[in-house]
Each structure stands twice: as structure tokens, then as C-alpha cells.
Amino acid sequence: MKEMYDLIVVGGGPGGAIAAKNAAELGLDVLLIEKRQEVGDPVRCAEGVSKICLSDHIEPDPRWICADLTGSRIYSPDGTMVEMSEEMSGGEVGYVLERKVFDRALVDQCARAGAEVRVKTRATGLIMEKGVVCGIYAMHLGEEYEIHSKIVIGADGMESKVGRWAGIDTSLKPADMETCVQYLVTDIDIDPQFCDFYLGNEIAPAGYLWVFPKGENMANIGVGILGSKSGDHRAIDYLDKFMRDVYPEGRIIEMVYGGVPVSGPIEKTVSDGLILVGDAARQSDPITGGGIINAMEAGKIAAEVAADAIKKGDYTTDTLNEYETLWRSTIGKEIEYSLVVKETFIKSTDKDLNHLAQSLSNVNFYSLSLKDLLYALFKANKKLLWDLRGLFRDVVNNNFEFKYKKNQFD
Amino acid sequence: MSIKINRYKCGYCGACVGVCPGGALELVETWVEVNDCCTSCGLCAKICPVGAIEVNK
Numbered sequence: 001m002k003e004m005y006d007l008i009v010v011g012g013g014p015g016g017a018i019a020a021k022n023a024a025e026l027g028l029d030v031l032l033i034e035k036r037q038e039v040g041d042p043v044r045c046a047e048g049v050s051k052i053c054l055s056d057h058i059e060p061d062p063r064w065i066c067a068d069l070t071g072s073r074i075y076s077p078d079g080t081m082v083e084m085s086e087e088m089s090g091g092e093v094g095y096v097l098e099r100k101v102f103d104r105a106l107v108d109q110c111a112r113a114g115a116e117v118r119v120k121t122r123a124t125g126l127i128m129e130k131g132v133v134c135g136i137y138a139m140h141l142g143e144e145y146e147i148h149s150k151i152v153i154g155a156d157g158m159e160s161k162v163g164r165w166a167g168i169d170t171s172l173k174p175a176d177m178e179t180c181v182q183y184l185v186t187d188i189d190i191d192p193q194f195c196d197f198y199l200g201n202e203i204a205p206a207g208y209l210w211v212f213p214k215g216e217n218m219a220n221i222g223v224g225i226l227g228s229k230s231g232d233h234r235a236i237d238y239l240d241k242f243m244r245d246v247y248p249e250g251r252i253i254e255m256v257y258g259g260v261p262v263s264g265p266i267e268k269t270v271s272d273g274l275i276l277v278g279d280a281a282r283q284s285d286p287i288t289g290g291g292i293i294n295a296m297e298a299g300k301i302a303a304e305v306a307a308d309a310i311k312k313g314d315y316t317t318d319t320l321n322e323y324e325t326l327w328r329s330t331i332g333k334e335i336e337y338s339l340v341v342k343e344t345f346i347k348s349t350d351k352d353l354n355h356l357a358q359s360l361s362n363v364n365f366y367s368l369s370l371k372d373l374l375y376a377l378f379k380a381n382k383k384l385l386w387d388l389r390g391l392f393r394d395v396v397n398n399n400f401e402f403k404y405k406k407n408q409f410d
Numbered sequence: 411m412s413i414k415i416n417r418y419k420c421g422y423c424g425a426c427v428g429v430c431p432g433g434a435l436e437l438v439e440t441w442v443e444v445n446d447c448c449t450s451c452g453l454c455a456k457i458c459p460v461g462a463i464e465v466n467k
Contacts, residue, residue: 044424120439158427159427161433161436171428172428173429174453177428179425179458231456234461235460236460257421258425258459259423259457
């Protein structure tokens with residue numbers, strides 16, 4: 001480790017790795033640190049990701065693709081099933097990843113692009129001069145280091161400290177986080193090309209339960225509930241009940257815990273000398289909880305803005321605000337839409353959810369576009385979905401571009 | 411420190427760190443550390459997906 005870099009990236013997840021890779025490719029002298037001794041482990045993810053945008057960042061590779069999805073099914077509390085196929089979503093649905101391999105492949109890419117990578121290295125604070133971030137304090141194998149840089153990118157995940165150290169309040173209320181438990185279950189009968197979502201206040205209050213195939217007879221089965229609903233009954237209790245009821249024969253070969261920010265965008269994601277990316281910037285999708293693609297898109301934007309700033313020799317908030325503008329006008333828009341949907345969703349009773357699902361039971365999905373589907377849904381449920389009328393109007397009028405549509409749910 | 415983390419239950423996911431209003435918690439590699447800023451507010455215990463945290467009020 002040197003004492004000075006152009007850019008230090010804190011965190012070796014998808015957001016950090018893509019930021020570091022792009023910055024290195026743009027000629028910056030980059031250090032990426034990861035606090036764990038292994039990149040990508042332990043996993044805190046349901047591993048579903050849409051194909052759209054993924055290949056902008058990394059060439060799809062069978063080594064980290066466990067399942068290629070052709071559709072998804074949503075089950076309302078009374079069991080009414082709504083199926084959405086590949087044909088309907090207008091193309092490809094998504095993959096279920098092997099994050100341990102995927103994350104390592106991303107960091108491998110960034111190391112090969114010229115970034116220096118240090119694992120088992122944790123940021124313990126920011127070096128600040130007159131309110132300007134100009135490096136980090138780090139710990140590696142028990143030794144403390146002072147490492148200077150022109151810009152720091154905080155991609156330190158849901159448990160981010162980097163933003164807080166710079167005075168950006170990133171703390172989440174329990175109602176702004178889904179608290180989740182997932183088992184990797186084997187020896188079960190599942191459809192290896194479909195992901196299933198189960199809704200209902202008995203199953204997953206203000207959240208959902210998912211079954212994502214990881215190949216033949218194996219799936220990530222998990223549940224996320226809104227933090228404000230957690231207490232006497234926790235995520236693990238809901239999952240154990242579902243396992244007893246639906247997959248009593250399943251064998252659990254891995255346990256995964258995690259928290260997913262569903263707060264929507266925080267007020268600011270830059271300060272002098274600092275940019276926040278991914279879960280650290282609360283850029284995960286409030287309705288699906290998906291964060292991989294958003295983090296990678298944001299990481300790329302952050303790298304480009306950082307490279308420009310360094311070329312200009314100006315690392316102030318004014319210059320870095322370009323990042324803020326760019327991500328908010330792209331991925332940020334979709335996050336805002338999802339936030340509106342989430343607010344309606346978490347207020348829905350089981351009766352509401354059943355009603356919504358039943359209104360779609362006579363619709364032939366294979367012949368409809370997503371736009372037609374949303375239109376039909378709104379028409380049949382105007383009262384329930386009234387708060388979402390602006391969103392539906394935008395979709396039907398084509399104001400909402402699906403360029404960033406990801407349909408992801410990691 | 412006024413919370414107790416059962417490290418045999420904890421899956422070091424960091425959900426508790428994300429909701430800690432005072433920044434008293436930190437997810438170090440595979441364990442959670444608590445500093446003196448802890449006010450025993452209990453949000454960490456509420457959010458924990460597996461119930462690994464106890465608060466002593």
C-alpha cells in the first residue's frame with residue numbers, strides 16, 4: 001500500500017468494484033479495500049438480477065450464473081397466482097447468481113484494469129482537512145495506516161460508516177429497512193426457470209418471501225419483513241414456518257442474513273472529496289430490494305465524475321455534484337417510482353392483495369405488454385391504487401422510460 | 411456497553427449497524443463491536459433478523 005492515491009474505494013462489492021475498475025481504466029491511480037478476507041463472502045443477497053444493464057459491466061459467464069430465468073410468479077395471500085413470462089416483460093427476465101464467484105470476478109476485473117486491491121483491510125475513519133475528505137485511516141492485520149487520496153468513494157454497503165464520518169446521516173429507521181433471512185435449500189422440487197414471490201401479512205409482513213432457483217432441485221428461499229414489523233416474530237420465524245408448511249423435505253445447506261435499505265434516496269450522496277455508491281447511498285430498489293445493478297450503474301458514474309474532477313484538480317462538492325445529478329436522473333428516477341409503489345404496498349391488507357391478484361386472473365399475459373398489464377391493473381383497482389395514479393399515467397404515456405427497468409430482486 | 415450480542419446466533423449481516431442512530435455499532439469482519447455511544451435505544455435488537463441482540467435497559 002502506498003501513502004497516496006488518486007482514488008480510494010472503500011468496499012469490494014459490485015458498486016465498489018465497478019467504480020474502481022472504471023476509474024483505473026480512465027487512468028486513475030486507484031486503491032480498493034475490502035474488509036473481509038474473501039471478496040463476496042459471506043453472502044447477504046438473494047442473488048437475483050435482471051439481465052438488462054448487467055452485460056454493460058461484465059460479460060455473462062456460466063461460472064457465476066446458477067439459473068437463467070424465463071418468468072416469475074407472484075402468489076397473493078389466498079394463493080391466487082399471477083404469472084409473468086419472458087414474453088410479457090418484453091425480453092429477458094434475469095439470472096440467479098453465485099455471488100461468491102460473481103463478486104470475485106468483478107474484483108478480478110478491477111485488479112486486471114490496474115487498481116490495487118487490498119483485502120482484510122478496513123476503513124476506520126476519514127482523514128479530513130477543513131471539512132474536506134482527503135484519505136482514510138485503515139486497518140490491515142491489526143496495523144493502522146494513513147492513506148491519502150484526492151477522492152474517496154464509500155461503497156461500504158448497508159452498514160456504511162464512510163458517509164456518517166463525513167457528516168452525511170445515512171442511518172436508517174427500522175421502517176426503512178427490510179430485515180431478511182434466507183436458506184439455501186437443496187433436494188426440493190422446484191421449477192429451475194421460475195422465481196416465485198409470496199405476499200401476505202401472515203407470510204412476510206410488508207415484505208415478501210422468495211424462492212429463487214439455483215439450479216436443479218436447489219433454491220434460495222428467503223423472507224424479508226419491514227423492520228418496523230420485526231419484534232416478537234422475526235424474519236427467521238416467518239421463514240421457518242414457511243419451510244415447515246411448504247418444503248418440509250428441504251435440506252438447508254447455507255444460512256444467509258441481511259438488511260436491505262428500502263428508504264429510497266437519501267438527501268445527499270457527495271461531500272467535499274467524497275462520493276457514496278450503492279447500498280451505502282441507499283440506492284437499492286425500495287420495492288424489490290434489488291441493489292446490484294443500481295450499485296454498478298452508480299459506481300460507473302462515480303468513476304467518471306471522479307476522473308473528470310481529478311483532471312480539473314477540483315474535488316469540491318460543486319464538482320462532485322455532477323454524480324448526484326447523473327444518478328438521480330437515471331437510476332434515481334426508478335427508485336423514486338418504486339418508493340411510491342412501496343408506500344402503497346406496505347399499507348395493503350391481505351384482502352387488497354388478493355383483490356389485485358384476482359383482477360389479473362382473467363388477463364392473458366402472453367399477449368400483453370407490461371404497459372397494457374399496468375393499465376389493466378389500474379383500471380380494475382382504481383381505488384386501491386389511487387396513490388399510484390401518477391406513476392400509471394407516466395407509464396401509459398411512455399414518460400417512464402424502461403431503459404433502467406431491471407426487474408431485479410437481489 | 412449496554413447491549414449484549416449473542417455471537418453464536420449473530421450472522422454478522424450488519425442490519426443492526428444500519429439502524430443504529432448514534433453510530434455506536436460497527437461490523438468488523440465477522441463480528442459486531444459496540445462503543446460508548448450506545449444509548450440502549452433497542453433499535454438493533456428490534457431489527458435483528460434472528461434475535462441475536464439483547465438490550466439491558
